[in-house]
Amino acid sequence: MTSTLGIAVIGTGKMGSDHVRRIGRTVGGARVVAVADPDGDRVKEVAGALDGVSAHTDPAAAMAAPGVGAVLVASPGPAHEETILQALERELPVLCEKPMTPDTAGALRVMEAEQRLGRRLVQVGFMRRYDAEYERLKELLDAGSLGRPLFLHCRHRNVASPPFFTSDMLITDSVVHEVDAARWLLGQEITAVSVLSPAATSAAPEGLRDPRLVLLETSGGAIVDVEIFVNCGVGYEVRCEAVGEAGSARIGDGHAMVVRSAGRWGGEIVQDFTVRFADAYDRQLRRWVAAAARGRTAGPGAWDGYAAAAVSEAGLRAGRDGVRVAVELVDRPALYR
Structure with missing residues (x-):
């Protein structure tokens, strides 16, 4: 391997x-040498902004480019399996x-x-594992500082959903983050999933069942509740509170600068996940x-990815049928123990 990946x-x-x-700007030891996207104009625009980057419409051609x-992989989920x-x-x-793949078979x-x-x-x-607040909560739980964990209370809110967003995607593209975070923390x-749906918010596009409670x-006998609300209209908010036998800890309150002026006080709520988790x-x-x-991997x-897909599949059935659905996993292969 060369010194630059x-x-x-x-x-x-x-x-x-x-x-x-x-x-290009914040990660040392690496550079982009090829990009691929079915949209030929867009991929040429992205490649053209960098020196020495080749543009492709075929992922295999990009992977075969010199120096890769x-x-x-940041393409839509259904294309992930073939590329991987x-x-x-x-x-x-x-x-x-x-998701690594949209389903467990993949x-x-x-x-x-x-x-x-x-x-x-x-x-x-699953980038939440690298967030400083999540890492600190993980340390507390691993150290036993909160005692045996009983609950995780999670809140996941977006300002508005994109036009292509579906009710299923609330589970497969949004709640999947809480699924992985809960497993890791x-x-x-996860052994079973239930999904409850209140009346849809008037801000949701027609047919979108938003919000939901998962x-x-x-x-280990803990319960995780996830409020997913992708058209809250306020901001991008992700919170998690762990409640154990000996205490509790909460992250995601977003306490940054608070301004006090003209008889009022307040701060800013970020509007986008790329800002909150930058x-x-x-x-x-x-x-x-x-x-x-070094030819290795060191994260989730x-x-x-398989476990998250299995929980998502169970969640989709639970949401559609209104029943509690057990999560079935294959025996964990030795490579992943």
């Missing part, structure tokens, strides 16, 4: 373009934005391919680059 970025939409910017030593499998064929480390195929290689090369972009698997049961994305990418440069992997 060459990265092929697959997908140049909002997330992909943000990662291209991040690699790792792959960052192509990267594994080339034995390239992969950082894939969530996730199992990814794990099978990785097991044939005999080493872990896939990392899933508690060190437990209840997750864990293998530092977490930076830290995630730096650590991935450092590991990928294919098993985590």
Whole structure:
């Protein structure tokens, strides 16, 4: 490996373009050498803003470009599996934005391919694990400072949903973050899912069942409740409170600068996830680059992507049928223990 890791970025939409910017400006030891997107005009625009970057409409061609030593996947979820499998064929480390795959069948195929290689090369972009507040909460829970955990109370709110957002995506694209965070914070698997739906907010597009309350049961006997509200109209807010037998701790209150003037006080609520978790994305990418440069991965992997997909599938059924749905997982392969 050279001292600078060459990265092929697959997908140049909002997330992909943000990662291209991040690699160029805030992450050392790496550079973008190829980008791919079905939108030929957009990919040429992104590549044209950088020196020595080739533009492609085919992900495989981008991965085959000279100097590519790792792959960052930021394309839509249904395209992830094929791209990851192509990267594994080339034995390239992969950082894939969530979801790793939209379903468990695809996730199992990814794990099978990785097991044939005999080493872990896939990392899933669950960036909350790199957020300073989440890391501190994880430390408290691991140290037993709060006693045995009983509840996680989670709130996940967006200003407004994009035009393409569906009711299913509330689970598969939004709550999936809380699914992974809960598994990681508690060190437990999710064993069952229930979904409750109040009357839809008048701010939601027709047909979108927003907000929803998702209840997750864990293998250690804890309960996780997630309020997902993607058209709250106020700001982007992510909070988590852990309640244990010996105390509680809450993160995500967003206490930054508070202004007191003209008989009032107040502050700013961020409007976008790329602002709220900017530092977490930076830290995630730096650590991935450092590991990928050694042909390794050091974050949430294919098993985590599979487990999240399994919980999401159960959540979709729970939401549609109005029943509690058990989460069924395959035995954890030795590679992921």
